[in-house]
Amino acid sequence: MSGFPVALTKCDGYSLLNQAFEELKEKAQLKEFEKKVSGKKVLVKPNFLGPFRPELAVTTYPELVRIVVRWLKSANAEVLVGDNAGIGGYGYNERSAKKTGILEASEGAFQNIAKEVVEKQVDSRFFKKLIVSKAVLSADYIVNLPKLKTHSLAFFTLGIKNMFGILAGASKSQVHNSAQRIEEFGEALVDIYQIRPPDLTILDGIIGMDGNGPSFGRVRPIGYLVASENALAVDLLVAKMAGAEPKLIPHLKFAMERGLGPKKSEEIEVIGEFKPIPGFRFPTTLARNRFASFFINRFIYKPIINSxxxxxxxxxxxxxxxxxxxxxxxxxxxxxxxxxxxxxxxxxxxxxxxxxxxxxxxxxxxxxxxxxxxxxxxxx
Ligand code: SF4
Ligand code: SF4
Missing domain, CATH: 3.30.70.20 (Alpha-Beta Plaits)
Known part of the structure; x- marks a missing residue:
């Protein structure tokens, strides 16, 4: 194989998920990954941004979490499922995991990863230290389960942006506060991603969100499961499917420049068939970003830090x-x-x-x- 392999499989509804996941395993050669995780500690990192019902397409669909947890357990891995929801802290994690269905779908593997945290030195021009969930740093492997969504500040919430959730408590507010402009926030996202890149990314792109995501956008069918050991490769392929120019998406641009995966879409080896996503809408808030970031920072992030x-x-x-x-x-x-x-x-x-x-x-x-x-x- 040459380039960065990304496997994708068509899936037109969550009722077809089992079959689609079996196909994806074949295409992505996940048998090799199964061997690696046997006897190891694996953190499954979905996106549960907040207490939203699964059909709102804000969070990773719980049945995908269930299938991945069962698959990893059958490979003899020691599995735990966790994310840091939004900027709300410990109790918000519990509420979000419950409402999204992820708590139940984790089948006993859920852990509130805000409970144990460590202060981590970060190589960044925006911050020197951030509070990271200990479970992230102690995992032997991380399986990243992002949702395919737009994001008003980051353009897309895919594989790289999903790793923002390794930060606990007010640390996310600290990042927003110190990297306010869209370019800065994109660079900061890559700094955080580099703290601990995931080992496997499986994107829930079956029902996704376009428009003004990550929580108020348009819920729409997209119809794909996408997997790769390189999260940037997943993100670049999805950007291409959506008709976006990756260099205009700051965190993808910085990740490419830092050599964290393909340096251009042509370096991706696509395993599977795909079509462009018809009529994909991008966030309109981007044009108002400077005002929006000033407003959000002043009235949300700073007050949280000062409370x-x-x-x-x-x-x-x-x-x-x-x-x-x-x-x-x-x-x-x-x-x-x-x-x-x-x-x-x-x-x-x-x-x-x-x-x-x-x-x-x-x-x-x-x-x-x-x-x-x-x-x-x-x-x-
Ligand atoms: S010690 Fe802490 S937990 Fe116990 S009653 Fe006082 S404030 Fe509450
Ligand atoms: S003192 Fe601060 S960090 Fe400690 S439990 Fe309370 S809110 Fe959390």
Missing amino acids: KLVLNPNKCNSCKNCYNACPSGAMNWKNDYPEIDYKICIRCMCCFELCEQGAWEIAGFLKRMVSRGGLRREEK
């Missing part, structure tokens, strides 16, 4: 649950009460959600966000 939790000592019974649960080591114990070091706190909200006495009160923007169940209301 604080305040302890009500009259309610606290000094049980230490919050102190023991804090994933970032931001909690100190002083005079029988917990105290937060805000220089370290990642606003994951574990302490708030675990306190049975309701002793933590939220001040500022996070109060509104949490009381609304996240940045977007939970779908009914």
